[in-house]
Amino acid sequence: MAITPPDPSLSDRSATPSSPEACISTSKIFLVLILICLSPLARAADPAGGGALSEAEGDGANPFSDYVPPPEDSDVSENEHFQYFGNQFGIMVGTGIQWFDGNMGRLYNAAALNDNMSFRWWWLWDFRFMGTIGYTRSKHRFDAYPVGDTQVPIRRIDLDFRYFFDAKNLSATFTAMHPFALLGFSNVKRSQLFEDLGSIEAESKMAASVGGGLQFDITPRSTRLDLELKYSRTIFRDAEDQTFVPVGIPNLRGSMYSFTTSVMWMF
Template sequence: MLGCFMVIPVWQAHAAEADKPGAGNKKTDKTLQPEDDDFTSTPFTEYGEFNEDAEEAEESKFFQQGRFFGVSLRSGYEGLTGNRGQLWRGGFPVIDVKVHYWFDFTVAIDIGINSVKHYYEGTSTAGRTDISMFQMGLDVKYYFDTRNLSAALTAAHPYVLAGIASFSKNESSDNDKIVNSDSGMGFAAGGGLEFAIKQKKIYLSLEGKYHFINFKDTYTQNFIKTHSLPDLTGGFYQTLLGIMFTW
């Protein structure tokens, strides 16, 4: 009987030692458990894995079906609003050349140059004044996700844009050989459509844009007597149509 009582404490000590980590007990020692069993899944880890899978699938789809670079040549008309619009005439044709880069299906940037000619009639002694406009700018475009919309909207690739540009203009009159130059910074807002002629290769591009420009002569009073215009405030708008090549 005394021997039994002496064995029990020894057995309890061995059991406690076996339960310690690193003692070789598969139930308590995580080092002996398979790595998959050692990982505890939570809603946060599952959500993260889902996001990674979705992003990888979207990136893979973009590399297979998306556009990366492009070049476009477009032409159109430029009109004006406000007092400057009452004075200036012309505005056709606009020549517009751009390079395009797509980050993904929804975001792209354009870098381009744009030129157009205007004119206005002065007094009988001053004659006609010709105006050459030139701009260089950067636009950021956002394409709407139309996958769940009608086929017509999906085929049109609608987008909105915002941009910034540097503008310059040269004015020369019939009777005055001096060229008056002016420049200014401007902002643009607009939107457009791109219809695929050949998917991922050739597109018909239609775009409308409004420019907010502040030239040095914006608040001039030189036309009060001759044209009854207190200043030359007003904006510029363009409608462009052309071809875009992408790859």
């Protein structure tokens, strides 16, 4: 029996695997290995990216991200006085009326116009305190028996101190008024010109004053309208004089009042 040798072509096909199938299997293996190697890097990079995104989203979603804290009280106090009160010095010019009560008011019978000019300043350590040096003049007149027609010029040199109340936390109406209280002293010079008798009498007395008023801004921190009501107590030399008893005035006691409207320029 003859033995037929095997066909070489068949042995080659059975020993060698198919090329396309081998390439596909190898590619899958390499792809899996690459993904396994890259997965730790992806996990490490993801928190950073996610954090940046969260931070950006947080800034966009937070309405207070641009909030700036207010300055300290010490920083505010440097400008608060100027913003509320204005400059430190001022000159005031005004006019008003002056009158007396008591028996002196009965003799003088009417209020008299007065003129006023003063220099004002705020204390450096507290702008709520204002000092005032002023000059006021007025002229009263009466005609009574037995002296007849008489002119009574009155001159005053005033030293007053004002305290401005804190009205910033009240309504806008009260804040704009700048209310103040007043305490002061005056040197009052009174002259009496007895025209029918042809004689003059003059004397100077000290007076103590209290009062109050309001200020309104005309130009903020620059110009103000000032309203002041003042009561002054003094005793003249003829307070117990009985010259005018025949006309029903037993003495000349009386206190002095004034109401003045002024304009103040601050510098």
